[in-house]
Amino acid sequence: MCRRLNIKMNQSIQTNQLNPYAIQLCTLGRWIAQRQWLPAGSGLFSVRTSEHSALFTAPDKDKNELSPADLFSYDWTRQNQSDTAIAIHQFLYQQSPQHKVILQTHGLQATVFSRLIKADQHLFVGYELQNVVAVSEPQRSCCPLAILDPQATELTLQELHQRFERGTLAHAFLIRGHGLYVWGDTIDNAKRHLEAWQFLIGCELERIKASCHFN
Amino acid sequence: MCRRLNIKMNQSIQTNQLNPYAIQLCTLGRWIAQRQWLPAGSGLFSVRTSEHSALFTAPDKDKNELSPADLFSYDWTRQNQSDTAIAIHQFLYQQSPQHKVILQTHGLQATVFSRLIKADQHLFVGYELQNVVAVSEPQRSCCPLAILDPQATELTLQELHQRFERGTLAHAFLIRGHGLYVWGDTIDNAKRHLEAWQFLIGCELERIKASCHFN
Amino acid sequence: MCRRLNIKMNQSIQTNQLNPYAIQLCTLGRWIAQRQWLPAGSGLFSVRTSEHSALFTAPDKDKNELSPADLFSYDWTRQNQSDTAIAIHQFLYQQSPQHKVILQTHGLQATVFSRLIKADQHLFVGYELQNVVAVSEPQRSCCPLAILDPQATELTLQELHQRFERGTLAHAFLIRGHGLYVWGDTIDNAKRHLEAWQFLIGCELERIKASCHFN
Amino acid sequence: MCRRLNIKMNQSIQTNQLNPYAIQLCTLGRWIAQRQWLPAGSGLFSVRTSEHSALFTAPDKDKNELSPADLFSYDWTRQNQSDTAIAIHQFLYQQSPQHKVILQTHGLQATVFSRLIKADQHLFVGYELQNVVAVSEPQRSCCPLAILDPQATELTLQELHQRFERGTLAHAFLIRGHGLYVWGDTIDNAKRHLEAWQFLIGCELERIKASCHFN
Secondary structure (H helix, E strand, O other): OHHHHHHHHHHHHHHHHHOHHHHHHHHHHHHHHHOOOOHHHOOEEEEEEEOOEEEEEOOOOOHHHOOHHHEEEEEOOOOOOOOHHHHHHHHHHHHOOOOOEEEEEOOHHHHHHHHHOOOOEEEEOOOOOHHHHOOOHHHHHOEEEEEEOOOOHHHHHHHHHHHHHHOOOOOEEEEOOOOEEEEEOOHHHHHHHHHHHHHHHHHHHHHHHHHHHHO | OHHHHHHHHHHHHHHHHHOHHHHHHHHHHHHHHHOOOOHHHOOEEEEEEEOOEEEEEOOOOOHHHOOHHHEEEEEOOOOOOOOHHHHHHHHHHHHOOOOOEEEEEOOHHHHHHHHHOOOOEEEEOOOOOHHHHOOOHHHHHOEEEEEEOOOOHHHHHHHHHHHHHHOOOOOEEEEOOOOEEEEEOOHHHHHHHHHHHHHHHHHHHHHHHHHOOOO | OHHHHHHHHHHHHHHHHHOHHHHHHHHHHHHHHHOOOOHHHOOEEEEEEEOOEEEEEOOOOOHHHOOHHHEEEEEOOOOOOOOHHHHHHHHHHHHOOOOOEEEEEOOHHHHHHHHHOOOOEEEEEOOOOHHHHOOOHHHHHEEEEEEEOOOOHHHHHHHHHHHHHHOOOOOEEEEOOOOEEEEEOOHHHHHHHHHHHHHHHHHHHHHHHHHHHHO | OHHHHHHHHHHHHHHHHHOHHHHHHHHHHHHHHHOOOOHHHOOEEEEEEEOOEEEEEOOOOOHHHOOHHHEEEEEOOOOOOOOHHHHHHHHHHHHOOOOOEEEEEOOHHHHHHHHHOOOOEEEEEOOOOHHHHOOOHHHHHEEEEEEEOOOOHHHHHHHHHHHHHHOOOOOEEEEOOOOEEEEEOOHHHHHHHHHHHHHHHHHHHHHHHHHOOOO
């Protein structure tokens, strides 16, 4: 059995190394890690490979050193997932075939922001970069960022489901103290959504800190 | 027609690749992008090529990957411009033949500062680096940074016109939440004005945040 | 005698250059220095080489330029240590054979945090990255970071001894204004503990700064 | 005369390129510029070449691109200096033969700090890194940083003279809004003093900002 597992692993490594999405995801991983949005090996990325499967980054892997061999394939029709972060990725893939790349990151500013805001969402108003993440015309002028409390996986998925129904997710949400999730229909768009949200969150956090003086 | 367009694009790419200003602008683009003043492909640069034309960066282009082939030529005697950012560049070129390079950036601190200050300008006093951006002797000791609200293109241009008449622009202005514009008579001077204003804005923002304690 | 010393030094240099832990420690030194957690040559690293000896970094050495030749071996059964920082490393090695790598750093945020918190420890609650540093199940949800005042070496060691007895150390402690100590059973784990604590401290410091506005 | 000047300049360039201090100063220039303590070509460095002469960096030169050819020699027995920054360097060289390298920088945090503190000096207490800059035993536990207002060159030099007499300069002083001056008896020590002061100033500025919440 050990030999069969080795063969399977080698096949998986070879397959991933030839997969252009796997290579792009690793390149993006290094780009994100260099911005220090993935401290101490945190964060989880995935890229869809079929209607019901995706390639995931190995847990705790330093994304500065990510290579295709560090990705594993996960098919949700065959496995029952207990890990909350993976279950959230699976849920997002099941919401829409347009969800093709999902990135969970642990940036310092996003983490602080998620703790600071007590409401279940924050509305961004007056930033030109809202255009990058808006999913509807109204979101261009008033763009919500959902903030969920960490809780049992099932409850988190229920809450996300309701937010999707109400159309209050703009390619992203925060789980308090547990990271920022963003997604897109391509690796480039997921990267743009991540960069835009990190910028918007960073701006709003600075604005709150500087507002001490004015209010 | 498709073939003619291809030929025209190829000519444009070849021309730009031989244009030393195009190459310098791309080098500057990478320098600015590395400071993270152009999140998610934001920002617009241009360099004058004649009395009534300039080379512009393609919209949404990641400036870390800018090459001369990503620039397009725009002649304002032949086209009617609806995009606000391009119209502002055109207006600045028309104000003075000394305006040869224009940079719009989206730095986090400039964005926050533009939101924090409610007045239509902010006066900088006591910084040695005011010397870098001052356009008159009095501005060396008291240097204004204009802050405009985002509005219809025509109104923005009218307001800029009035500010130029009153001499209250020191190589730069902010549009609230929509970026910092700087210009210069060379690429090097535009870069220096950008760097000096980012420094001055960053200082003033920190000073405001720290002043909580003192006032 | 001068010749014997030279031979001994050359042997030590050659030995260290072949020691894989020495090479890894130098690589880690550059990684930490690039994050600017070791200003002006500050900080002290060591890696255990036997039950009662370890390799230490030379004092005041810029860790950006660390090479195995800059490490010296120290055996605490043969020498009596007066330097506080080295004595703390020795104490930590004597507490447990699982302590194999110790890093003292001087990050700006950790230094400020250690001055700001007046209590003898700070409890971290609500951060997913507590999982990285927790030494017990309860620390996953409420993780203490001990903060000691700088004092005579003997008193510092006594206080550390009491904290170990009470189980209130999660792979790290701060000495007010005198740096952050972290440790691990491998170089990779010590690095992860360092990175996680720098993140947690940075988050909490930002949260305190932003809380002005809310409380 | 034009030819003689050319010959003299060429000689100067050749001499500087062979001068090991000139090369080290340029290397240090790039290191400092990469930390963004020299925005928009600001800052002035010099290295002593004799009892009454030194090599200076060219004004407004981007220190990221500093080469020995950008240094010029200045002999204060032959010239009368009107530039305030150069006059301050000259004064420091005349104070002590141990002053061999002088660095003026424009870091954002040092600039903000110099504006925030209204007193004519700030006392640093409780930081281990005070040891790096202290010039006397008492300064190890309480280390002053002098802060002067910008004023006529003659008055600045008089005030500096008084501070030296009183022994209240710890290898550095600030001129409000006009930069930080540090010095040392070697390039390495000047660099260490710069790095330590930037750290100490950065810590104190953060401490002040975070103290809003506590006081």
